Amino acid sequence: MPLDLDIALDRSSPVPLYHQVASAFERAIREGALPPETKLENEIALAQRYSLSRPTMRQAMDQLVRDGLVVRRRGVGTQVVGPPVRRNLKLSSLYNDLQEEGAEPKTTVLSLENVTADEGICKKLGLSAGTTVQHLLRLRRVDGRPLALMENWIPPEVAELTEEVLEHDGLYNVLRKSGVDFRMAYQTVGAAAADADQAEQLAVEKGSPLVLMERTALDSRGSAVECGRHLYRADRYSFDITLVN
Amino acid sequence: MPLDLDIALDRSSPVPLYHQVASAFERAIREGALPPETKLENEIALAQRYSLSRPTMRQAMDQLVRDGLVVRRRGVGTQVVGPPVRRNLKLSSLYNDLQEEGAEPKTTVLSLENVTADEGICKKLGLSAGTTVQHLLRLRRVDGRPLALMENWIPPEVAELTEEVLEHDGLYNVLRKSGVDFRMAYQTVGAAAADADQAEQLAVEKGSPLVLMERTALDSRGSAVECGRHLYRADRYSFDITLVN
DNA sequence: AACAGGCTAATGTCATGACAAACTGACATA
DNA sequence: TATGTCAGTTTGTCATGACATTAGCCTGTT
Numbered sequence A, B: 001m002p003l004d005l006d007i008a009l010d011r012s013s014p015v016p017l018y019h020q021v022a023s024a025f026e027r028a029i030r031e032g033a034l035p036p037e038t039k040l041e042n043e044i045a046l047a048q049r050y051s052l053s054r055p056t057m058r059q060a061m062d063q064l065v066r067d068g069l070v071v072r073r074r075g076v077g078t079q080v081v082g083p084p085v086r087r088n089l090k091l092s093s094l095y096n097d098l099q100e101e102g103a104e105p106k107t108t109v110l111s112l113e114n115v116t117a118d119e120g121i122c123k124k125l126g127l128s129a130g131t132t133v134q135h136l137l138r139l140r141r142v143d144g145r146p147l148a149l150m151e152n153w154i155p156p157e158v159a160e161l162t163e164e165v166l167e168h169d170g171l172y173n174v175l176r177k178s179g180v181d182f183r184m185a186y187q188t189v190g191a192a193a194a195d196a197d198q199a200e201q202l203a204v205e206k207g208s209p210l211v212l213m214e215r216t217a218l219d220s221r222g223s224a225v226e227c228g229r230h231l232y233r234a235d236r237y238s239f240d241i242t243l244v245n
Numbered sequence C: 001a002a003c004a005g006g007c008t009a010a011t012g013t014c015a016t017g018a019c020a021a022a023c024t025g026a027c028a029t030a
Numbered sequence D: 001t002a003t004g005t006c007a008g009t010t011t012g013t014c015a016t017g018a019c020a021t022t023a024g025c026c027t028g029t030t
Helices: A017-031 A043-049 A054-066 A094-100 A119-125 A163-168 A171-177 A196-202 B017-031 B043-049 B054-066 B094-100 B119-125 B171-177 B196-202
Strands: A070-073 A077-080 A105-116 A132-142 A145-154 A182-193 A209-219 A224-233 A239-244 B070-073 B077-080 B105-116 B132-142 B145-154 B182-193 B209-219 B224-233 B239-244
Touching: A017 A054, A043 A054, A054 A070, A094 A105, A094 A132, A094 A171, A105 A163, A119 A145, A119 A224, A145 A171, A145 A196, A163 A171, A171 A182, A171 A224, A182 B182, A196 A224, A209 B209, B017 B054, B043 B054, B054 B070, B094 B105, B094 B132, B094 B171, B119 B224, B145 B171, B145 B196, B171 B182, B171 B224, B196 B224
Parallel strands: none
Antiparallel strands: A070 A077, A105 A132, A132 A145, A145 A224, A182 A209, A182 B209, A182 B239, A209 A224, A209 B182, A239 B182, B070 B077, B105 B132, B132 B145, B145 B224, B182 B209, B209 B224
16 A cells, blocks of 8 residues: 655756656556556655655645546545546647657648638637738648648737748647747537538548537737637547546 | 725635635626736735635635636736636536526436446446446437437446436436536547437438537546436537646 | 846745544444 | 444645745846
8 A cells, every 4th residue: 555656856856846746646547557446645644755745745636636547535535546547638739649649740731821810810819800810721641641620820929930830840839939838728629511622621521520629729928829720530530628526 | 906806705614715715706707897918916915815825815816727717927927818718618517507508408318228238338437347227318408409419328326317307407417416426527529420310319411510529427436427428419519628738 | 229137026836734524434322 | 233423534724934936127237
Protein backbone atom coordinates (compact mmCIF):
# COMPACT_ATOMS: atom_id res chain seq x y z
CA MET A 1 0.00 0.00 0.00
CA PRO A 2 2.84 2.50 0.53
CA LEU A 3 3.51 2.44 -3.22
CA ASP A 4 6.41 4.82 -3.32
CA LEU A 5 6.54 6.38 -6.73
CA ASP A 6 10.11 7.67 -6.43
CA ILE A 7 9.14 11.07 -7.77
CA ALA A 8 12.02 13.39 -8.46
CA LEU A 9 10.89 16.82 -7.31
CA ASP A 10 12.84 19.85 -8.39
CA ARG A 11 12.13 22.79 -6.12
CA SER A 12 14.17 25.17 -8.23
CA SER A 13 12.29 24.31 -11.40
CA PRO A 14 9.91 26.90 -12.79
CA VAL A 15 7.24 24.23 -13.13
CA PRO A 16 5.18 24.21 -9.93
CA LEU A 17 5.52 21.40 -7.44
CA TYR A 18 1.86 20.39 -7.60
CA HIS A 19 2.21 20.03 -11.34
CA GLN A 20 5.33 17.90 -11.02
CA VAL A 21 3.52 15.62 -8.61
CA ALA A 22 0.35 15.43 -10.70
CA SER A 23 2.32 14.66 -13.85
CA ALA A 24 4.23 11.89 -12.13
CA PHE A 25 1.03 10.27 -10.86
CA GLU A 26 -0.63 10.69 -14.23
CA ARG A 27 2.24 8.94 -15.97
CA ALA A 28 2.22 6.17 -13.37
CA ILE A 29 -1.49 5.62 -13.87
CA ARG A 30 -1.36 5.66 -17.65
CA GLU A 31 1.61 3.32 -17.71
CA GLY A 32 -0.08 0.89 -15.35
CA ALA A 33 2.27 1.29 -12.39
CA LEU A 34 -0.86 2.27 -10.47
CA PRO A 35 -3.53 -0.09 -11.81
CA PRO A 36 -7.26 0.68 -11.61
CA GLU A 37 -8.90 0.33 -8.20
CA THR A 38 -5.58 0.98 -6.48
CA LYS A 39 -6.10 2.91 -3.28
CA LEU A 40 -3.62 5.73 -2.79
CA GLU A 41 -2.18 6.71 0.53
CA ASN A 42 -3.97 9.50 2.33
CA GLU A 43 -3.06 13.09 1.55
CA ILE A 44 -1.21 13.75 4.75
CA ALA A 45 1.03 10.72 4.39
CA LEU A 46 1.66 11.51 0.74
CA ALA A 47 2.52 15.10 1.58
CA GLN A 48 4.99 13.94 4.21
CA ARG A 49 6.46 11.31 1.92
CA TYR A 50 7.37 13.92 -0.66
CA SER A 51 8.08 16.69 1.86
CA LEU A 52 5.22 18.85 0.68
CA SER A 53 2.48 20.70 2.47
CA ARG A 54 -0.98 19.26 2.40
CA PRO A 55 -2.49 22.04 0.22
CA THR A 56 0.17 21.43 -2.42
CA MET A 57 -0.55 17.72 -2.42
CA ARG A 58 -4.27 18.45 -2.59
CA GLN A 59 -3.75 20.72 -5.56
CA ALA A 60 -2.01 17.87 -7.35
CA MET A 61 -4.82 15.45 -6.49
CA ASP A 62 -7.43 17.96 -7.63
CA GLN A 63 -5.80 18.04 -11.02
CA LEU A 64 -5.93 14.24 -11.22
CA VAL A 65 -9.62 14.36 -10.33
CA ARG A 66 -10.35 16.95 -13.01
CA ASP A 67 -8.50 14.82 -15.55
CA GLY A 68 -10.71 11.89 -14.63
CA LEU A 69 -7.87 9.68 -13.40
CA VAL A 70 -8.85 9.24 -9.74
CA VAL A 71 -11.96 9.43 -7.60
CA ARG A 72 -12.00 10.67 -4.02
CA ARG A 73 -14.45 9.99 -1.24
CA ARG A 74 -14.49 11.76 2.06
CA GLY A 75 -13.72 9.41 4.90
CA VAL A 76 -12.57 6.71 2.53
CA GLY A 77 -9.69 7.78 0.36
CA THR A 78 -8.49 8.20 -3.18
CA GLN A 79 -8.76 5.47 -5.79
CA VAL A 80 -7.44 5.09 -9.30
CA VAL A 81 -10.41 4.96 -11.62
CA GLY A 82 -11.37 2.14 -14.00
CA PRO A 83 -9.60 1.33 -17.26
CA PRO A 84 -11.19 3.69 -19.77
CA VAL A 85 -8.39 6.19 -19.30
CA ARG A 86 -8.89 7.94 -22.55
CA ARG A 87 -7.45 11.21 -23.65
CA ASN A 88 -9.49 14.22 -22.79
CA LEU A 89 -10.32 17.13 -25.01
CA LYS A 90 -7.57 19.71 -24.68
CA LEU A 91 -7.13 23.23 -25.87
CA SER A 92 -4.72 22.30 -28.61
CA SER A 93 -4.97 21.80 -32.28
CA LEU A 94 -6.01 18.69 -34.08
CA TYR A 95 -2.50 18.70 -35.48
CA ASN A 96 -0.85 18.21 -32.11
CA ASP A 97 -3.31 15.52 -31.08
CA LEU A 98 -2.62 13.57 -34.25
CA GLN A 99 1.12 13.91 -33.80
CA GLU A 100 0.88 12.63 -30.24
CA GLU A 101 -0.91 9.57 -31.54
CA GLY A 102 2.00 8.95 -33.86
CA ALA A 103 0.20 9.92 -37.04
CA GLU A 104 1.66 12.16 -39.73
CA PRO A 105 -0.86 14.86 -40.53
CA LYS A 106 -0.45 16.71 -43.81
CA THR A 107 -2.14 19.98 -44.56
CA THR A 108 -3.14 21.56 -47.86
CA VAL A 109 -4.08 25.22 -47.90
CA LEU A 110 -7.02 25.48 -50.27
CA SER A 111 -7.49 29.19 -49.82
CA LEU A 112 -6.03 32.07 -47.82
CA GLU A 113 -7.36 35.55 -48.42
CA ASN A 114 -8.55 38.70 -46.74
CA VAL A 115 -12.31 39.10 -46.66
CA THR A 116 -14.77 41.41 -44.99
CA ALA A 117 -16.24 39.34 -42.21
CA ASP A 118 -19.98 38.77 -42.22
CA GLU A 119 -22.15 39.52 -39.24
CA GLY A 120 -21.87 36.07 -37.66
CA ILE A 121 -18.09 35.99 -37.74
CA CYS A 122 -17.81 39.55 -36.45
CA LYS A 123 -20.03 38.71 -33.53
CA LYS A 124 -18.00 35.63 -32.67
CA LEU A 125 -14.73 37.53 -32.87
CA GLY A 126 -16.09 40.57 -31.07
CA LEU A 127 -15.32 42.88 -34.00
CA SER A 128 -17.38 45.71 -35.38
CA ALA A 129 -19.23 44.96 -38.60
CA GLY A 130 -17.37 45.19 -41.88
CA THR A 131 -13.91 44.50 -40.47
CA THR A 132 -11.40 42.70 -42.68
CA VAL A 133 -10.18 39.32 -41.48
CA GLN A 134 -8.08 36.52 -42.88
CA HIS A 135 -10.14 33.63 -44.22
CA LEU A 136 -8.43 30.27 -44.28
CA LEU A 137 -9.58 27.00 -45.81
CA ARG A 138 -7.50 23.88 -45.32
CA LEU A 139 -7.73 20.16 -45.97
CA ARG A 140 -6.01 17.79 -43.57
CA ARG A 141 -4.94 14.29 -44.55
CA VAL A 142 -3.64 11.42 -42.47
CA ASP A 143 -2.06 8.42 -44.16
CA GLY A 144 -2.83 10.09 -47.44
CA ARG A 145 -6.58 9.93 -46.82
CA PRO A 146 -8.59 13.09 -46.12
CA LEU A 147 -9.78 13.58 -42.56
CA ALA A 148 -10.97 17.12 -42.09
CA LEU A 149 -12.01 20.24 -43.95
CA MET A 150 -11.16 23.26 -41.84
CA GLU A 151 -12.39 26.81 -42.29
CA ASN A 152 -11.00 29.53 -40.03
CA TRP A 153 -11.21 33.29 -39.57
CA ILE A 154 -8.38 35.23 -37.94
CA PRO A 155 -8.26 38.99 -37.29
CA PRO A 156 -5.22 40.60 -38.97
CA GLU A 157 -3.85 42.11 -35.76
CA VAL A 158 -3.47 38.64 -34.27
CA ALA A 159 -0.99 37.37 -36.84
CA GLU A 160 -0.09 37.57 -40.50
CA LEU A 161 -0.45 34.10 -41.97
CA THR A 162 1.22 32.64 -45.03
CA GLU A 163 0.47 29.48 -46.96
CA GLU A 164 4.07 28.39 -46.65
CA VAL A 165 4.00 28.22 -42.86
CA LEU A 166 0.53 26.69 -42.64
CA GLU A 167 1.43 23.77 -44.88
CA HIS A 168 4.03 22.58 -42.38
CA ASP A 169 2.39 23.09 -39.01
CA GLY A 170 -0.97 23.34 -37.26
CA LEU A 171 -2.76 26.68 -36.99
CA TYR A 172 -2.45 26.75 -33.22
CA ASN A 173 1.28 26.16 -33.33
CA VAL A 174 1.67 28.92 -35.90
CA LEU A 175 -0.34 31.37 -33.83
CA ARG A 176 1.46 30.42 -30.65
CA LYS A 177 4.77 31.18 -32.35
CA SER A 178 3.35 34.61 -33.21
CA GLY A 179 2.93 35.31 -29.52
CA VAL A 180 -0.68 34.28 -29.04
CA ASP A 181 -1.28 32.53 -25.74
CA PHE A 182 -4.52 30.62 -25.85
CA ARG A 183 -6.47 30.48 -22.66
CA MET A 184 -9.99 29.40 -23.44
CA ALA A 185 -12.27 28.16 -26.19
CA TYR A 186 -15.98 27.78 -26.72
CA GLN A 187 -16.77 24.77 -28.81
CA THR A 188 -19.92 23.16 -30.15
CA VAL A 189 -19.97 19.70 -31.68
CA GLY A 190 -22.76 18.44 -33.89
CA ALA A 191 -23.34 16.75 -37.21
CA ALA A 192 -24.10 17.73 -40.79
CA ALA A 193 -24.49 16.17 -44.22
CA ALA A 194 -21.74 16.65 -46.79
CA ASP A 195 -22.66 18.86 -49.72
CA ALA A 196 -21.20 18.21 -53.16
CA ASP A 197 -18.01 20.22 -52.64
CA GLN A 198 -17.31 18.91 -49.18
CA ALA A 199 -17.96 15.35 -50.31
CA GLU A 200 -15.42 15.67 -53.07
CA GLN A 201 -12.75 17.18 -50.83
CA LEU A 202 -13.23 14.53 -48.14
CA ALA A 203 -13.63 11.67 -50.60
CA VAL A 204 -17.04 10.60 -49.32
CA GLU A 205 -20.41 10.42 -50.98
CA LYS A 206 -22.63 13.46 -51.08
CA GLY A 207 -24.95 13.45 -48.07
CA SER A 208 -22.57 11.43 -45.90
CA PRO A 209 -22.65 12.29 -42.20
CA LEU A 210 -19.84 14.59 -41.03
CA VAL A 211 -18.84 15.73 -37.57
CA LEU A 212 -19.31 19.48 -37.38
CA MET A 213 -17.24 21.46 -34.90
CA GLU A 214 -17.44 25.21 -34.40
CA ARG A 215 -15.02 26.96 -32.11
CA THR A 216 -14.06 30.40 -30.86
CA ALA A 217 -10.71 30.71 -29.09
CA LEU A 218 -9.76 33.44 -26.62
CA ASP A 219 -6.37 34.59 -25.39
CA SER A 220 -5.34 35.57 -21.89
CA ARG A 221 -6.83 39.03 -22.31
CA GLY A 222 -10.21 37.48 -23.03
CA SER A 223 -10.38 38.68 -26.62
CA ALA A 224 -11.13 36.34 -29.50
CA VAL A 225 -8.12 35.36 -31.60
CA GLU A 226 -9.69 32.83 -33.93
CA CYS A 227 -12.92 31.21 -34.86
CA GLY A 228 -13.48 28.22 -37.07
CA ARG A 229 -15.86 25.73 -38.55
CA HIS A 230 -14.45 22.26 -39.10
CA LEU A 231 -15.92 19.21 -40.80
CA TYR A 232 -14.57 15.73 -40.05
CA ARG A 233 -15.27 12.40 -41.70
CA ALA A 234 -17.56 10.65 -39.22
CA ASP A 235 -15.90 7.28 -39.83
CA ARG A 236 -12.49 8.61 -38.90
CA TYR A 237 -12.94 11.10 -36.11
CA SER A 238 -14.87 11.87 -32.94
CA PHE A 239 -14.36 13.97 -29.83
CA ASP A 240 -13.45 12.50 -26.44
CA ILE A 241 -14.58 14.35 -23.35
CA THR A 242 -14.20 13.63 -19.65
CA LEU A 243 -16.79 15.20 -17.37
CA VAL A 244 -16.30 15.61 -13.64
CA ASN A 245 -18.79 16.84 -11.08
CA MET B 1 -14.52 49.82 -9.97
CA PRO B 2 -15.46 48.69 -6.43
CA LEU B 3 -18.57 47.03 -7.83
CA ASP B 4 -20.00 45.72 -4.60
CA LEU B 5 -22.16 42.73 -5.35
CA ASP B 6 -23.96 42.66 -2.02
CA ILE B 7 -23.49 38.94 -1.66
CA ALA B 8 -25.31 37.35 1.24
CA LEU B 9 -22.94 34.79 2.70
CA ASP B 10 -24.27 32.20 5.09
CA ARG B 11 -21.49 30.74 7.17
CA SER B 12 -23.77 28.19 8.77
CA SER B 13 -24.98 26.86 5.46
CA PRO B 14 -23.77 23.42 4.38
CA VAL B 15 -22.86 24.83 0.98
CA PRO B 16 -19.24 25.97 1.09
CA LEU B 17 -18.38 29.65 1.13
CA TYR B 18 -16.32 29.53 -2.05
CA HIS B 19 -19.30 28.03 -3.82
CA GLN B 20 -21.65 30.68 -2.52
CA VAL B 21 -19.28 33.37 -3.77
CA ALA B 22 -18.73 31.71 -7.15
CA SER B 23 -22.47 31.24 -7.67
CA ALA B 24 -23.16 34.86 -6.85
CA PHE B 25 -20.55 36.07 -9.33
CA GLU B 26 -21.75 33.64 -11.96
CA ARG B 27 -25.30 34.91 -11.64
CA ALA B 28 -24.09 38.49 -11.77
CA ILE B 29 -22.14 37.82 -14.94
CA ARG B 30 -24.92 35.91 -16.67
CA GLU B 31 -27.47 38.56 -15.76
CA GLY B 32 -25.25 41.35 -17.05
CA ALA B 33 -24.60 43.06 -13.72
CA LEU B 34 -20.93 42.45 -14.50
CA PRO B 35 -20.70 43.10 -18.24
CA PRO B 36 -17.91 41.66 -20.42
CA GLU B 37 -14.49 43.29 -20.10
CA THR B 38 -15.29 44.41 -16.56
CA LYS B 39 -12.20 44.29 -14.41
CA LEU B 40 -12.82 42.77 -11.00
CA GLU B 41 -11.18 44.00 -7.83
CA ASN B 42 -8.05 42.15 -6.81
CA GLU B 43 -8.32 39.00 -4.76
CA ILE B 44 -7.13 40.52 -1.53
CA ALA B 45 -9.59 43.39 -1.64
CA LEU B 46 -12.41 41.02 -2.58
CA ALA B 47 -11.51 38.69 0.26
CA GLN B 48 -11.56 41.58 2.71
CA ARG B 49 -14.79 42.93 1.30
CA TYR B 50 -16.60 39.70 2.01
CA SER B 51 -14.61 38.85 5.13
CA LEU B 52 -13.04 35.78 3.61
CA SER B 53 -9.51 34.49 3.47
CA ARG B 54 -7.60 34.81 0.24
CA PRO B 55 -7.48 31.06 -0.48
CA THR B 56 -11.26 30.86 -0.21
CA MET B 57 -11.69 33.76 -2.60
CA ARG B 58 -9.16 32.18 -4.94
CA GLN B 59 -11.09 28.92 -4.87
CA ALA B 60 -14.20 30.80 -5.96
CA MET B 61 -12.31 32.56 -8.76
CA ASP B 62 -10.78 29.27 -9.91
CA GLN B 63 -14.26 27.91 -10.37
CA LEU B 64 -15.24 30.92 -12.47
CA VAL B 65 -12.14 30.38 -14.60
CA ARG B 66 -12.95 26.72 -15.13
CA ASP B 67 -16.48 27.66 -16.13
CA GLY B 68 -15.09 30.02 -18.72
CA LEU B 69 -16.62 33.15 -17.21
CA VAL B 70 -13.48 35.12 -16.34
CA VAL B 71 -9.86 35.28 -17.42
CA ARG B 72 -6.99 36.03 -15.08
CA ARG B 73 -3.57 37.41 -15.81
CA ARG B 74 -0.76 37.53 -13.35
CA GLY B 75 0.26 41.07 -12.59
CA VAL B 76 -2.85 42.48 -14.21
CA GLY B 77 -6.07 41.21 -12.73
CA THR B 78 -9.28 39.36 -13.40
CA GLN B 79 -11.64 40.26 -16.23
CA VAL B 80 -15.08 39.12 -17.20
CA VAL B 81 -14.82 37.36 -20.53
CA GLY B 82 -16.56 38.30 -23.78
CA PRO B 83 -20.24 37.78 -24.53
CA PRO B 84 -20.46 34.16 -25.69
CA VAL B 85 -21.31 33.00 -22.18
CA ARG B 86 -22.88 29.80 -23.26
CA ARG B 87 -23.85 26.86 -21.17
CA ASN B 88 -21.16 24.29 -20.65
CA LEU B 89 -21.50 20.56 -20.85
CA LYS B 90 -22.43 19.26 -17.42
CA LEU B 91 -22.73 15.86 -15.91
CA SER B 92 -26.49 15.84 -15.99
CA SER B 93 -29.08 14.35 -18.20
CA LEU B 94 -30.44 15.77 -21.38
CA TYR B 95 -33.75 15.90 -19.56
CA ASN B 96 -32.54 18.43 -16.99
CA ASP B 97 -30.84 20.57 -19.62
CA LEU B 98 -34.03 20.74 -21.64
CA GLN B 99 -36.09 21.59 -18.60
CA GLU B 100 -33.70 24.40 -17.68
CA GLU B 101 -34.19 25.84 -21.14
CA GLY B 102 -37.91 25.89 -20.50
CA ALA B 103 -38.77 23.04 -22.83
CA GLU B 104 -41.09 20.18 -21.97
CA PRO B 105 -39.35 16.92 -22.77
CA LYS B 106 -41.51 13.83 -23.13
CA THR B 107 -40.15 10.34 -23.03
CA THR B 108 -41.47 7.14 -24.55
CA VAL B 109 -39.99 3.86 -23.39
CA LEU B 110 -39.70 1.72 -26.50
CA SER B 111 -38.18 -1.24 -24.73
CA LEU B 112 -37.01 -2.25 -21.26
CA GLU B 113 -35.73 -5.77 -20.73
CA ASN B 114 -32.99 -7.82 -19.19
CA VAL B 115 -30.37 -9.03 -21.62
CA THR B 116 -26.99 -10.70 -21.39
CA ALA B 117 -24.53 -7.96 -22.16
CA ASP B 118 -22.23 -8.40 -25.10
CA GLU B 119 -18.49 -8.05 -24.82
CA GLY B 120 -18.35 -4.33 -25.60
CA ILE B 121 -20.93 -3.38 -22.99
CA CYS B 122 -19.33 -5.61 -20.36
CA LYS B 123 -15.99 -3.98 -20.94
CA LYS B 124 -17.44 -0.50 -20.66
CA LEU B 125 -19.29 -1.36 -17.46
CA GLY B 126 -16.38 -3.31 -16.01
CA LEU B 127 -18.43 -6.51 -15.73
CA SER B 128 -17.39 -10.07 -16.41
CA ALA B 129 -18.64 -11.52 -19.69
CA GLY B 130 -22.16 -12.89 -19.83
CA THR B 131 -23.59 -10.77 -17.03
CA THR B 132 -27.24 -9.77 -17.22
CA VAL B 133 -27.99 -6.07 -17.49
CA GLN B 134 -31.05 -3.95 -18.09
CA HIS B 135 -31.36 -2.74 -21.66
CA LEU B 136 -33.33 0.43 -22.19
CA LEU B 137 -34.46 2.09 -25.39
CA ARG B 138 -36.22 5.43 -25.26
CA LEU B 139 -37.42 8.12 -27.61
CA ARG B 140 -37.42 11.71 -26.43
CA ARG B 141 -39.66 14.37 -27.90
CA VAL B 142 -39.73 18.12 -27.43
CA ASP B 143 -42.70 20.12 -28.64
CA GLY B 144 -44.13 16.90 -29.94
CA ARG B 145 -41.27 16.42 -32.38
CA PRO B 146 -38.68 13.66 -31.88
CA LEU B 147 -35.24 14.77 -30.76
CA ALA B 148 -33.24 11.79 -29.57
CA LEU B 149 -33.17 8.02 -29.64
CA MET B 150 -31.46 6.80 -26.50
CA GLU B 151 -30.14 3.34 -25.78
CA ASN B 152 -28.77 2.56 -22.32
CA TRP B 153 -27.41 -0.37 -20.36
CA ILE B 154 -27.63 -0.46 -16.56
CA PRO B 155 -26.35 -3.22 -14.25
CA PRO B 156 -29.17 -4.63 -12.09
CA GLU B 157 -27.39 -3.93 -8.80
CA VAL B 158 -27.43 -0.21 -9.56
CA ALA B 159 -31.19 0.16 -9.67
CA GLU B 160 -34.35 -1.64 -10.71
CA LEU B 161 -36.00 0.40 -13.43
CA THR B 162 -39.63 0.47 -14.46
CA GLU B 163 -41.29 1.92 -17.53
CA GLU B 164 -43.69 3.86 -15.37
CA VAL B 165 -40.98 5.89 -13.67
CA LEU B 166 -38.91 6.42 -16.82
CA GLU B 167 -41.82 7.92 -18.72
CA HIS B 168 -42.00 10.82 -16.28
CA ASP B 169 -38.40 11.69 -15.56
CA GLY B 170 -34.90 11.53 -16.97
CA LEU B 171 -32.71 8.47 -16.42
CA TYR B 172 -30.19 10.40 -14.35
CA ASN B 173 -32.86 11.74 -12.04
CA VAL B 174 -34.30 8.27 -11.60
CA LEU B 175 -30.91 6.78 -10.80
CA ARG B 176 -30.06 9.63 -8.45
CA LYS B 177 -33.24 8.95 -6.55
CA SER B 178 -32.10 5.34 -6.22
CA GLY B 179 -29.04 6.53 -4.39
CA VAL B 180 -26.55 6.71 -7.24
CA ASP B 181 -24.21 9.67 -6.95
CA PHE B 182 -22.63 10.40 -10.29
CA ARG B 183 -19.10 11.63 -10.19
CA MET B 184 -17.59 11.28 -13.63
CA ALA B 185 -18.36 10.36 -17.21
CA TYR B 186 -16.39 9.50 -20.30
CA GLN B 187 -18.08 10.75 -23.41
CA THR B 188 -17.37 10.64 -27.12
CA VAL B 189 -19.27 12.71 -29.64
CA GLY B 190 -19.33 11.95 -33.33
CA ALA B 191 -21.74 11.54 -36.21
CA ALA B 192 -23.56 8.73 -38.00
CA ALA B 193 -26.13 8.20 -40.72
CA ALA B 194 -29.66 7.18 -39.76
CA ASP B 195 -30.62 3.64 -40.70
CA ALA B 196 -34.18 2.80 -41.66
CA ASP B 197 -35.43 2.18 -38.12
CA GLN B 198 -33.73 5.19 -36.60
CA ALA B 199 -34.95 7.40 -39.43
CA GLU B 200 -38.53 6.38 -38.79
CA GLN B 201 -38.32 6.91 -35.04
CA LEU B 202 -36.72 10.32 -35.41
CA ALA B 203 -38.90 11.36 -38.35
CA VAL B 204 -36.02 12.07 -40.70
CA GLU B 205 -35.03 10.54 -44.00
CA LYS B 206 -32.91 7.45 -44.09
CA GLY B 207 -29.25 8.40 -44.30
CA SER B 208 -29.73 11.75 -42.57
CA PRO B 209 -26.83 12.88 -40.38
CA LEU B 210 -27.28 12.25 -36.66
CA VAL B 211 -25.17 13.31 -33.70
CA LEU B 212 -23.83 10.17 -32.05
CA MET B 213 -22.93 10.30 -28.36
CA GLU B 214 -21.55 7.40 -26.37
CA ARG B 215 -21.08 7.70 -22.65
CA THR B 216 -19.99 5.72 -19.62
CA ALA B 217 -20.85 7.18 -16.22
CA LEU B 218 -19.05 6.38 -12.97
CA ASP B 219 -20.13 6.88 -9.37
CA SER B 220 -18.07 8.09 -6.46
CA ARG B 221 -16.56 4.65 -5.96
CA GLY B 222 -15.20 4.73 -9.50
CA SER B 223 -17.39 1.91 -10.76
CA ALA B 224 -19.52 2.21 -13.87
CA VAL B 225 -23.24 2.71 -13.25
CA GLU B 226 -24.47 3.23 -16.76
CA CYS B 227 -23.39 3.31 -20.34
CA GLY B 228 -25.34 4.52 -23.30
CA ARG B 229 -25.43 5.28 -26.98
CA HIS B 230 -27.59 8.19 -28.01
CA LEU B 231 -28.58 9.51 -31.41
CA TYR B 232 -29.77 13.09 -31.85
CA ARG B 233 -31.29 14.84 -34.84
CA ALA B 234 -28.45 16.98 -36.14
CA ASP B 235 -30.78 19.85 -36.96
CA ARG B 236 -32.04 20.07 -33.41
CA TYR B 237 -29.13 19.30 -31.11
CA SER B 238 -25.42 19.79 -30.57
CA PHE B 239 -23.01 19.76 -27.63
CA ASP B 240 -21.56 22.90 -26.09
CA ILE B 241 -18.16 22.67 -24.46
CA THR B 242 -15.94 25.22 -22.77
CA LEU B 243 -12.24 24.45 -22.71
CA VAL B 244 -9.79 26.10 -20.34
CA ASN B 245 -6.04 25.78 -20.25
C1' DA C 1 12.68 60.25 -28.78
C1' DA C 2 13.97 55.72 -27.49
C1' DC C 3 15.54 52.61 -24.36
C1' DA C 4 16.82 50.69 -19.77
C1' DG C 5 15.81 50.33 -15.20
C1' DG C 6 13.15 50.16 -11.27
C1' DC C 7 8.67 50.52 -8.81
C1' DT C 8 3.98 48.92 -8.10
C1' DA C 9 0.22 45.94 -8.37
C1' DA C 10 -1.72 41.71 -9.11
C1' DT C 11 -1.92 36.77 -9.47
C1' DG C 12 0.76 32.30 -8.65
C1' DT C 13 2.90 29.19 -5.43
C1' DC C 14 3.83 27.12 -1.00
C1' DA C 15 3.68 26.32 4.14
C1' DT C 16 1.18 25.58 8.71
C1' DG C 17 -2.70 24.92 11.49
C1' DA C 18 -7.33 23.92 12.68
C1' DC C 19 -11.91 22.17 12.57
C1' DA C 20 -16.02 19.93 10.02
C1' DA C 21 -18.23 16.21 7.73
C1' DA C 22 -18.64 11.69 5.98
C1' DC C 23 -17.68 6.89 5.62
C1' DT C 24 -16.14 2.35 7.80
C1' DG C 25 -16.10 -0.99 10.98
C1' DA C 26 -16.40 -2.68 15.54
C1' DC C 27 -19.00 -3.02 19.46
C1' DA C 28 -22.96 -2.91 22.36
C1' DT C 29 -27.79 -3.43 22.80
C1' DA C 30 -32.58 -4.73 21.99
C1' DT D 1 -30.41 -11.29 14.16
C1' DA D 2 -30.87 -6.70 13.52
C1' DT D 3 -30.12 -2.09 14.86
C1' DG D 4 -28.02 1.78 16.87
C1' DT D 5 -23.88 4.03 18.70
C1' DC D 6 -19.25 5.45 18.88
C1' DA D 7 -14.47 5.95 17.60
C1' DG D 8 -11.07 6.22 13.96
C1' DT D 9 -9.74 7.56 9.38
C1' DT D 10 -9.81 10.53 5.48
C1' DT D 11 -11.19 14.12 2.67
C1' DG D 12 -13.46 18.87 2.65
C1' DT D 13 -13.33 23.59 4.12
C1' DC D 14 -11.33 27.77 5.95
C1' DA D 15 -7.80 30.99 7.98
C1' DT D 16 -3.09 33.34 8.10
C1' DG D 17 1.29 34.41 6.35
C1' DA D 18 5.05 34.65 3.21
C1' DC D 19 7.57 34.98 -1.00
C1' DA D 20 7.93 34.51 -6.29
C1' DT D 21 6.71 35.95 -10.79
C1' DT D 22 4.79 38.71 -14.17
C1' DA D 23 2.81 42.90 -16.52
C1' DG D 24 2.50 47.65 -16.91
C1' DC D 25 3.75 52.09 -15.95
C1' DC D 26 6.77 55.71 -14.72
C1' DT D 27 11.14 57.78 -14.66
C1' DG D 28 15.62 58.83 -15.74
C1' DT D 29 19.19 58.46 -18.89
C1' DT D 30 21.31 58.32 -23.32
